[in-house]
Each structure stands twice: as structure tokens, then as C-alpha cells.
Amino acid sequence: MNNSNPLLQDFEYAPFSAIKNEHFKPAITEAIEMARREIEAITKTEDKPDFKNTIEALEFSGKQLDRVTSIFFNLNSAETNKEIQEIAQEVSPLLSEFRNDIILNKALFERVKAVYNQKDKLELSAEQQTLLDKKYKAFARNGANLPVEKQEELRKIDKQLSSLSLKFGENVLAETNKFELQITREEDLKGLPESFMEEASSVAQSRGKEGWIFTLEYPSFLPFMKYVENRELRKKMALAFGSKAFHGDELDNRENVLQIVRLRYKRAQLLGFKTHAHFVLEERMAETPEKVNDFLEELLEKAKPAAQEEFNELENFAKELDNIDRLEKWDAAFYSEKLKQKRFNLDDEKLKPYFKLENVIDGVFEIAGRLYGLKFDEVTDIDIYHPDVKTYQVSDEEGKPIALFYADFHPRPGKRDGAWMTGYKSQYIKDGKQERPHISIVCNFTKPSKTRPSLLTFNEVTTLFHEFGHALHGMLADTIYPSLSGANVYWDFVELPSQVLENWCYEKEALELFAKHYETGEIIPMELVQKIKESANFHEGMATLRQLSFGLLDLSWHGIDPTDITDVKAHEDKAFEPTKLYPDVPENCMSTAFSHIFQGGYSAGYYSYKWAEVLDADTFEFFQEHGIFSREVANKFKSVILSRGGTEHPMTLYKRFRGKEPSPDALLKRAGLLKK
Numbered sequence: 001m002n003n004s005n006p007l008l009q010d011f012e013y014a015p016f017s018a019i020k021n022e023h024f025k026p027a028i029t030e031a032i033e034m035a036r037r038e039i040e041a042i043t044k045t046e047d048k049p050d051f052k053n054t055i056e057a058l059e060f061s062g063k064q065l066d067r068v069t070s071i072f073f074n075l076n077s078a079e080t081n082k083e084i085q086e087i088a089q090e091v092s093p094l095l096s097e098f099r100n101d102i103i104l105n106k107a108l109f110e111r112v113k114a115v116y117n118q119k120d121k122l123e124l125s126a127e128q129q130t131l132l133d134k135k136y137k138a139f140a141r142n143g144a145n146l147p148v149e150k151q152e153e154l155r156k157i158d159k160q161l162s163s164l165s166l167k168f169g170e171n172v173l174a175e176t177n178k179f180e181l182q183i184t185r186e187e188d189l190k191g192l193p194e195s196f197m198e199e200a201s202s203v204a205q206s207r208g209k210e211g212w213i214f215t216l217e218y219p220s221f222l223p224f225m226k227y228v229e230n231r232e233l234r235k236k237m238a239l240a241f242g243s244k245a246f247h248g249d250e251l252d253n254r255e256n257v258l259q260i261v262r263l264r265y266k267r268a269q270l271l272g273f274k275t276h277a278h279f280v281l282e283e284r285m286a287e288t289p290e291k292v293n294d295f296l297e298e299l300l301e302k303a304k305p306a307a308q309e310e311f312n313e314l315e316n317f318a319k320e321l322d323n324i325d326r327l328e329k330w331d332a333a334f335y336s337e338k339l340k341q342k343r344f345n346l347d348d349e350k351l352k353p354y355f356k357l358e359n360v361i362d363g364v365f366e367i368a369g370r371l372y373g374l375k376f377d378e379v380t381d382i383d384i385y386h387p388d389v390k391t392y393q394v395s396d397e398e399g400k401p402i403a404l405f406y407a408d409f410h411p412r413p414g415k416r417d418g419a420w421m422t423g424y425k426s427q428y429i430k431d432g433k434q435e436r437p438h439i440s441i442v443c444n445f446t447k448p449s450k451t452r453p454s455l456l457t458f459n460e461v462t463t464l465f466h467e468f469g470h471a472l473h474g475m476l477a478d479t480i481y482p483s484l485s486g487a488n489v490y491w492d493f494v495e496l497p498s499q500v501l502e503n504w505c506y507e508k509e510a511l512e513l514f515a516k517h518y519e520t521g522e523i524i525p526m527e528l529v530q531k532i533k534e535s536a537n538f539h540e541g542m543a544t545l546r547q548l549s550f551g552l553l554d555l556s557w558h559g560i561d562p563t564d565i566t567d568v569k570a571h572e573d574k575a576f577e578p579t580k581l582y583p584d585v586p587e588n589c590m591s592t593a594f595s596h597i598f599q600g601g602y603s604a605g606y607y608s609y610k611w612a613e614v615l616d617a618d619t620f621e622f623f624q625e626h627g628i629f630s631r632e633v634a635n636k637f638k639s640v641i642l643s644r645g646g647t648e649h650p651m652t653l654y655k656r657f658r659g660k661e662p663s664p665d666a667l668l669k670r671a672g673l674l675k676k
């Protein structure tokens with residue numbers, strides 16, 4: 001069986017056409033066994049532990065497993081079906097069991113620790129030191145250094161935490177699904193564009209009901225808040241949305257929030273950290289909660305006056321228009337949209353003809369060529385998983401192949417929403433041989449129709465640049481170790497390559513390369529570009545304050561000893577005080593539905609969104625100072641940042657590139673919050 005399983009052969013390119021669903025589970029099971037044998041070989045050797053026989057051996061173990069699982073999980077996102085999803089349910093526990101067994105492998109940890117303890121004498125390169133550190137911490141941060149009874153306590157906490165997060169998420173989901181707003185009189189929906197009306201009517205039909213139905217899911221909720229003129233109905237929606245898991249019933253999350261933050265604190269203390277945020281930030285560019293706090297405070301101080309001004313202006317606008325005396329939260333999106341339309345009169349339909357997908361792709365390739373000397377040649381002899389997928393051989397200036405690039409642009413059943421970058425093979429150097437990466441981007445862009453090519457909204461254009469920026473991080477990687485290669489960097493650093501590339505979408509010099517009318521070939525008029533730029537900054541002060549409020553709330557839960565907090569809402573109100581613009585809504589609570597930090601992995605990490613913006617603006621300013629196509633700056637960015645992955649601390653890399661620490665001024669200037 002194994003001999004015929006294409007996933008267990010030595011392959012360079014993912015062998016999609018030979019793979020059948022029944023190959024996955026046996027291949028993953030066998031690859032796990034292979035990896036176990038490789039780990040066993042490390043622990044069984046008689047040789048004294050050293051960097052090569054322990055750290056490097058561990059790093060290069062499980063290669064086949066990596067390749068097989070990347071194919072499997074990529075397909076589960078981009079081209080899935082019921083069978084693949086069922087296999088995922090079966091193999092996921094096997095994989096986490098395998099990972100747990102490594103972390104709890106005492107003999108392995110003893111060897112890793114023995115090498116770690118002599119790290120100063122080993123004369124390691126910076127990359128090797130980082131690898132050693134990373135391997136050691138993977139054990140230590142899971143309690144490997146603790147006495148047995150403390151380890152047991154830690155496992156108990158981890159178990160409790162995982163069931164609490166699960167419960168938290170289930171409650172939010174149940175609350176979201178529980179609510180529906182049924183409208184039966186068309187005049188109540190005045191202002192709502194036709195397409196959203198149709199959507200709401202088909203929801204009603206699917207539930208066997210009259211009229212239109214709106215839910216708390218974003219695609220239904222957001223347009224409602226933005227367009228529906230009926231203020232009472234907007235209020236009703238806002239109160240429902242803002243009070244998820246805050247009704248004092250069995251779905252209430254207040255007790256779960258308190259338990260989660262207390263257990264996280266306890267876990268951090270067990271491991272020798274002051275708070276949960278200290279624990280998390282040890283492996284972040286920002287390093288400490290104190291630094292994150294200073295960062296958020298500095299932005300707050302600088303953005304607040306602009307935000308207050310925008311708020312006052314919006315309040316006056318609402319008063320003039322509809323005699324609104326006190327602007328409430330449920331008025332925000334509605335009047336903001338109205339004012340934006342009045343000021344810019346810019347809609348997607350005007351811009352789309354300039355952004356034919358093929359032109360935008362050529363444009364992003366051209367930009368990568370000007371910056372990094374890259375060339376993209378479409379190839380048709382590489383195995384693909386769906387006829388929509390395109391493949392490109394990427395080469396450098398000397399014509400040397402550096403990567404394979406897969407691009408999968410359009411939605412179809414079996415592909416999840418959104419856009420992402422991923423890979424089928426890592427870059428690394430082993431036994432002197434350079435292995436080049438296979439990188440993929442997957443998007444859900446408007447499909448071509450019989451009469452029209454695929455025309456992108458401006459938002460889709462920036463999304464393509466964003467994902468392509470991540471892809472460059474992968475394609476230009478040049479490190480020895482795969483776990484430090486490409487986008488394998490700290491969380492608050494990973495969005496720099498992607499976000500920085502979005503800046504080119506707003507520049508005349510770049511747009512002229514590709515933003516041409518699909519029928520007339522006319523280059524996008526510069527007054528439209530100017531409008532795009534200005535409207536991108538519309539209400540940036542208030543948007544900044546909102547992001548900061550979430551970051552501060554996150555830190556207020558995780559950067560302190562939470563033992564004495566008993567009232568979730570009161571605690572939250574206090575955390576929100578410095579960023580408050582709108583009157584408080586007593587019926588609402590954010591924390592009870594803040595899934596990012598209580599369910600997902602963003603705890604003590606919400607600041608990362610703003611942090612990444614600061615980095616990208618500061619980086620782009622450097623380009624602007626020397627010309628946005630400056631080869632000199634691009635070369636430096638490539639050699640110091642993009643190619644180096646996670647081989648050194650991101651602040652070290654960044655300072656080497658920029659000559660200084662990042663400053664928020666470039667972001668504030670770009671956002672129009674600081675005069676130039």
C-alpha cells in the first residue's frame with residue numbers, strides 16, 4: 001500500500017493528480033511514525049548532546065510529515081469536501097498527540113537543555129542561537145523545567161483553559177444564531193441597497209418566513225447599520241449585537257471571562273512570569289506589556305485630538321441632517337457613510353474598470369521585478385489541484401529559479417472565505433543543498449462573466465498586494481533552518497511584508513503600470529487616485545481610537561493580576577475610559593463576545609494590528625525618501641528583512657534595515673493625524 005501511496009514517495013512538486021482521499025490518513029499515520037523514529041534516533045544515541053546531533057536533528061525531523069500535512073490542510077481550506085473534512089477530524093487528534101509527545105519527551109528535553117546550557121561556549125551563528133533558543137523555549141514554556149506536581153497543575157490548567165475557551169466560543173455562536181430581526185414593511189428598510197435587500201429576503205425565504213430577515217453575522221449586520229435610515233431599528237440591532245453573551249442566562253460569558261483570565265495568570269506565574277501578557281510577549285517583537293502600553297498610550301495621545309474633532313464634525317452633520325441631538329453608537333456607521341458619500345462620491349463601480357485582474361497581476365509582478373529583480377513565467381507542466389490554479393516559475397535577475405508560485409484567485413464551493421498565503425514546501429539548506437520554496441496565495445476575487453473579465457474592487461486590489469507581500473516573504477527566504485524561514489516570524493512582525501506592499505496601490509508611479517481601463521486602455525485619472533487616498537484616511541482618527549480601545553482592553557485583562565476583578569462590565573468601562581467618544585451603552589459588553597482574545601489566540605496580542613501598521617508606514621517612508629522603486633532600499637529590505645525570516649529578533653533586523661527603531665510618526669502622517 002505504502003509503496004503506491006504518492007504522498008509517501010520522494011516528490012519535488014505536490015503530486016495533486018495522483019492523490020486520492022484514501023491516501024491521506026495512511027500517509028499521515030506513516031509520516032508520524034517516521035518522525036517518531038527520527039526523534040528516537042536523537043534520544044537513543046550514545047553520543048554526547050551537541051548542536052548538530054540534537055538541535056539540528058530535531059529541526060530536520062518530520063520533513064515528510066510537514067509536506068504531507070501542508071498538502072492536506074491546504075486542500076482542506078482551498079478545495080475541500082465532506083470526505084476531506086472527516087479525515088481532518090480523524091487526523092487532527094493524531095497530530096496533536098504527536099506534538100504533545102515531543103513536548104513531554106523528557107529524554108529529548110534533557111538533551112536540548114544540555115546543549116542550551118552550554119550555548120555561550122558553542123560559538124554559534126546568530127541563526128543557530130535563535131534556533132537553539134526557540135527549541136529550548138518550546139519545552140520550557142510548556143513547563144518542562146517544573147517539578148512533576150507543578151507540571152501536573154499546568155496540564156490541569158491547560159485542560160480547563162481549553163474547555164473554557166471552547167465554551168466561550170460556543171456561547172458567542174449560540175447568541176449570534178439565536179437572534180434574528182424580521183422586517184415585514186419595506187419602508188422600514190429605506191436606505192438599504194437592493195443587493196442587501198435581496199440577501200435578507202432570501203434568508204427569510206430559507207427560514208420559511210415573510211419579508212426580510214437580518215442576523216448578527218457581519219455580512220447582514222454591517223450593511224444594516226451603515227444604510228438603514230430607521231434609527232430605532234438600528235438601535236435594536238446594535239443592542240443585540242453588543243450584548244452577546246451578556247444576558248445573565250446560561251449563555252452569559254462573564255464568569256468564563258473571569259475564569260479564563262485568572263487561569264492564564266496562574267499559568268504564567270507557574271512558569272515564572274509576572275503576568276500572562278509578560279508570558280506571551282516574551283516571544284514578540286514588542287517584548288513587554290510595558291512597551292506595548294507605552295506604544296498604545298503614545299498613539300492615543302496623538303490620535304485623540306483628531307478623533308475628537310471627527311466626532312464633533314459627525315455629530316454636527318447628524319444634527320443638520322436629521323436633527324440628532326446626541327450621537328449614539330448606532331448612528332456611527334450610518335452618518336459616517338453619509339458624510340463619506342457626500343465628501344468623496346466614490347464607489348467601487350467607478351474604479352473597477354481600471355482593475356482587471358490580469359492587469360493587476362501583471363502590475364504586481366512588474367513591481368516585484370522593479371524592486372527585487374524578480375521574473376514570473378507562467379508554467380503549465382506543474383501538477384495543480386483545480387483548473388483555476390495558475391503556476392509560475394519565479395527567477396531572480398540572473399535567471400536562477402528561486403521559487404514556485406501557485407495562485408488560486410476565484411471563489412468556488414469547497415474554498416473557505418477570505419484570502420491567505422500558504423506554502424507546499426519550505427525553503428532551507430541541508431547538507432549544503434539549497435531547497436527553494438513552493439508558495440501559494442488563495443483568494444476569493446470576483447469571477448469573470450460571459451461579457452466582463454474579472455474586475456476587482458479597490459479593496460480586492462489591496463488584498464492581492466497584501467497576500468503577494470506575504471508571498472514575497474516566502475519566495476525570497478534564504479535561511480538554513482525551515483522553522484526560521486520566510487514568514488516564520490513573531491506574530492507582531494509577520495504583517496510587515498504584506499502591509500508594506502499595499503502602499504504601492506496608492507502611488508501614481510505604481511498605478512500607471514497597471515491601472516488601465518479594461519476597454520479603453522486609459523490610465524486611471526489621478527483625481528480618482530487622490531480621492532482613493534483621501535477616502536482611505538476618512539475618519540482615521542476615530543478608527544485608530546477604536547483599535548486602541550481593543551488593544552487597551554486586551555492588556556487590561558492580561559497585563560495585570562486579575563484576581564480581584566469581579567465585575568466584568570465595570571472593569572471594561574474603566575479600560576475604555578481614555579478612548580471613549582460615544583455615550584456608554586449599559587446593556588452592552590464587549591468582553592463577553594471578544595472572541596479574538598478569549599477564544600482565539602490573540603490574547604495580549606491585539607495591539608499587533610496597530611504595531612504592524614506603524615512598521616509598514618515607517619518602512620514605506622524610507623522607500624518614499626529614496627523613491628518608491630529605489631533598488632537600494634529594496635535590496636536592503638530584501639537582504640535584511642525578507643530573506644532573513646525569523647533568524648534574529650525582529651527589532652534587531654528592523655534596526656539594521658532602518659537604522660533606528662520604528663516611530664509611529666510615519667503612520668500618523670500617512671493617516672493625516674499629524675501635520676507633515
Ligand SMILES: [Zn+2]
Nearest residue numbers: 466470495498
Ligand atoms: Zn496578512
